[in-house]
Amino acid sequence: MRDVAIISAGMGSFGELWGLSLRDLFAEAALQAIESAKIDHLDAIYVGNMSAGGFVGQEHIGPLLADRIAMSGVPATRVESACASGGAALRCAFFEVASGASDLVLASGVEKMTDGADVTEVLAMAADQELEAYHGVTFPGLYAMIARAHMEAFGTTEEDLAWVAVKNHRHGALNPRAQFRREVTLEQVMGSSLVASPLRLLHCSPVSDGAAAVILCPLDQARKYTDRPVRILGSGAATAPMALADREDPARLGAVETAAARAYEMAGVGPEAIQLAEVHDCFSIAEICCIEALGLVEQGHGRCAAKSGLTALGGKVPVNTSGGLKSKGHPVGATGIAQAIEIFEQLRDEAGERQVKGARIGLAQNMGGSGASSVVHIFGRA
Amino acid sequence: MPSPRYWREVPSRLRLEGSKCTACGKVSYPARRRCPACRSADSEPVALSRTGRVVTSTVIHVAPADFTMEAPYAMAIVETPERARLMVQVVDCDPASVRPGTAVALEFRRIRKEGRSGILCYGYKGVPLD
Numbered sequence: 001m002r003d004v005a006i007i008s009a010g011m012g013s014f015g016e017l018w019g020l021s022l023r024d025l026f027a028e029a030a031l032q033a034i035e036s037a038k039i040d041h042l043d044a045i046y047v048g049n050m051s052a053g054g055f056v057g058q059e060h061i062g063p064l065l066a067d068r069i070a071m072s073g074v075p076a077t078r079v080e081s082a083c084a085s086g087g088a089a090l091r092c093a094f095f096e097v098a099s100g101a102s103d104l105v106l107a108s109g110v111e112k113m114t115d116g117a118d119v120t121e122v123l124a125m126a127a128d129q130e131l132e133a134y135h136g137v138t139f140p141g142l143y144a145m146i147a148r149a150h151m152e153a154f155g156t157t158e159e160d161l162a163w164v165a166v167k168n169h170r171h172g173a174l175n176p177r178a179q180f181r182r183e184v185t186l187e188q189v190m191g192s193s194l195v196a197s198p199l200r201l202l203h204c205s206p207v208s209d210g211a212a213a214v215i216l217c218p219l220d221q222a223r224k225y226t227d228r229p230v231r232i233l234g235s236g237a238a239t240a241p242m243a244l245a246d247r248e249d250p251a252r253l254g255a256v257e258t259a260a261a262r263a264y265e266m267a268g269v270g271p272e273a274i275q276l277a278e279v280h281d282c283f284s285i286a287e288i289c290c291i292e293a294l295g296l297v298e299q300g301h302g303r304c305a306a307k308s309g310l311t312a313l314g315g316k317v318p319v320n321t322s323g324g325l326k327s328k329g330h331p332v333g334a335t336g337i338a339q340a341i342e343i344f345e346q347l348r349d350e351a352g353e354r355q356v357k358g359a360r361i362g363l364a365q366n367m368g369g370s371g372a373s374s375v376v377h378i379f380g381r382a
Numbered sequence: 383m384p385s386p387r388y389w390r391e392v393p394s395r396l397r398l399e400g401s402k403c404t405a406c407g408k409v410s411y412p413a414r415r416r417c418p419a420c421r422s423a424d425s426e427p428v429a430l431s432r433t434g435r436v437v438t439s440t441v442i443h444v445a446p447a448d449f450t451m452e453a454p455y456a457m458a459i460v461e462t463p464e465r466a467r468l469m470v471q472v473v474d475c476d477p478a479s480v481r482p483g484t485a486v487a488l489e490f491r492r493i494r495k496e497g498r499s500g501i502l503c504y505g506y507k508g509v510p511l512d
Contacts, residue, residue: 120446130391130412132469135493135505136442136449137457144440145459152438152482194454197441197478241418245459245467250438 001098003219005229005382008037009341014210014329015179022056022112027068029211029334030108034069037215037225043102045076048089048109049333052078054122056115065110082126083282085109086212086336087366087375091235094377097216108213109338111331119207123332126369128243140204140283142244142370144196147285149251151198156288156303158198162189163306164284165202165326171313172323174353179208179329203284208329212337214344219382228348233269233361234378236262242372253286255374256293256365263363263376264295271295274317274378275359276346278339280367281324287311290365291319294376313354321346321354336366336375343379388501395505398432398488400466401425411466430468434460434508436484437467441477448494456480460488460508472508485511 010032017025026047034042045066052058062076079089086109093107113119124133127142150156166186172178184202192201215225222229238258241247247254264270271294279294281287288302296317297305305311311319322328322342325335343362345351360381367374393399394412401413405422411430416423439458442449449455456477461467470488472480486508493505 118447120444124446130394133446134395134503135457135469135471136446136452136455137440137469138442138444138446140444141440141442141457145438145457148440148482149438194441194443196443199440243469245437245469246418250459 002100004094004097004216004232005219005222006214006232006340006344007217007222007225007229008033008215009213009344010036011177011212011338011341012210013177014208014331016114017209018114020209022052022058022110023065023068025112025209025211026065026108026110029213030069030106033106033213033215039104039215039225041104042071042074042106043104044093044096045071045074045106046089046092046108047076047078048085048336049078050080050082050085050111051122051125052112054125055117056112081373082368083280083332084336084366084368084373084375085333086338087364087377088237088336090214090336090340090377091237091375093216094232094235097218103217103221105216106213107216107337108211109334109336110211111333112209113207113331114209131243131245138196139370140199141196143283143285144199145244146250146289146370147198150285150289153251154300154303158190159186160288160303160307161198161203161284162186164281164287165189167306167312168281168320168324168326171321171354172327175323175328178323178327179206180327199283199285205282205325205330208331210329210331210334210338212334212341214337214340222382229382230344230347231380231382232377233380234263234267236260236266237375238262239373240371242369244370251289253289253293253371253374255371256290256367259374259376260294260365263378267378269361269378273361274363275361276318276321276343276356277363277365278322278342279319279365281320281326282330286367287319287324290367294363294365313356318356321351321356339364339366340377347379347381383496383501383503385501388503398430398506400428400430402428409464409466411468428464430462430464430466432488434462434486434488436480436482436486437461438482439472439480448496458508460486470506470508472510475510480510487511
């Protein structure tokens with residue numbers, strides 16, 4: 001396999017963007033990436049997208065979106081793994097370049113969530129329809145059950161959950177592209193309305209519109225396009241049983257553990273080498289479970305990481321310097337690419353007030369559903 | 383829900399039938415062709431007991447459209463004595479009282495009503511034993 005680098009990125013602000021359609025969002029991000037790399041062609045396009053069908057009634061978005069960026073004719077494929085669609089699209093692009101089949105591949109993600117669809121219903125399609133959704137459980141409900149199991153096993157408290165939101169909003173307040181560019185207090189989080197106990201409104205990532213795109217090429221060609229390419233050191237993916245009831249321990253995210261182990265193996269590094277990470281904090285409990293599954297903290301120690309500052313900017317391993325899904329926003333199909341862009345910019349010293357000084361190796365972890373799929377990428381300065 | 387699907391799911395949904403792996407003993411619910419634990423293709427049908435214990439739980443405050451009239455309601459993953467696990471609503475109690483360890487009976491109930499013209503969907507709900 002060839003070594004692969006990211007040479008450019010494109011991403012607009014996330015938010016409730018009523019003025020922009022699915023195709024507008026995609027074009028803004030993709031053209032920004034193309035113009036930044038100063039390229040005039042692509043060999044392939046991958047678009048991470050959970051449910052354009054459910055959200056805006058549009059399927060077959062590969063050719064539609066290729067045409068919108070004047071790339072009709074280029075192979076363009078939509079990749080779906082629920083909220084991990086973006087990470088899965090990046091992984092497809094990575095292997096296409098690594099294999100030698102293509103030299104310039106656009107990996108992107110897009111979701112248009114605020115066009116009037118019943119968002120809770122569409123998102124619930126990523127749960128097991130026969131065993132979970134049938135009985136009236138929601139996505140926040142599934143993560144709430146993970147939270148309850150984590151509380152039982154490790155003594156995690158509602159305050160521990162709230163600290164994750166407080167920390168990520170602090171980070172997001174520094175991110176010009178964040179949906180909620182403001183801080184929240186512990187009292188505000190703990191006093192927000194219940195969604196599915198113990199999870200409250202401010203433990204949950206928002207409904208967002210957004211898109212993100214990166215361009216990949218072989219590492220040995222990357223300096224034609226940029227003097228600061230970022231290398232993809234490792235890519236790992238895994239699945240776990242879809243229904244939460246079928247997982248041996250509901251407090252553990254097995255797909256994340258396995259995906260991480262595979263990414264670490266390919267990269268030839270372990271968790272101790274990771275200097276910053278973007279993890280899938282769709283709900284506050286998810287960040288706690290994910291940093292444990294990634295080995296950034298020991299199993300059961302994730303609960304203290306936000307409060308102690310370990311995972312805050314300035315801490316040992318800053319997590320979600322972008323603001324995470326919580327503050328930056330979570331247009332589900334775009335999230336995996338947006339995570340990669342945060343690491344890309346950090347490793348190029350372009351993260352402004354959020355910059356982690358001297359960062360050389362970073363990780364992005366994307367997750368689908370209640371954790372049935374996960375994709376992990378490890379990036380390094382080239 | 384299309385009625386063929388509803389009919390198709392009768393063995394698991396209405397009779398609580400699963401499968402037990404004859405190689406390693408793992409119980410799957412609903413039944414599977416291959417054991418998810420050891421991949422053996424040999425299994426026998428097993429009917430689940432109508433009791434169980436809560437593994438983990440939540441109280442849903444923001445409910446899907448078909449369930450808004452019932453909110454807040456408790457949901458739980460319940461493990462039966464056969465070690466099968468299933469997701470159920472837990473009813474006829476204070477929802478906040480449903481916690482890991484709570485013992486429940488599994489009772490045949492109406493689960494949802496699909497609008498004015500859809501079918502009535504049945505299945506099992508948990509009811510605390512104490």
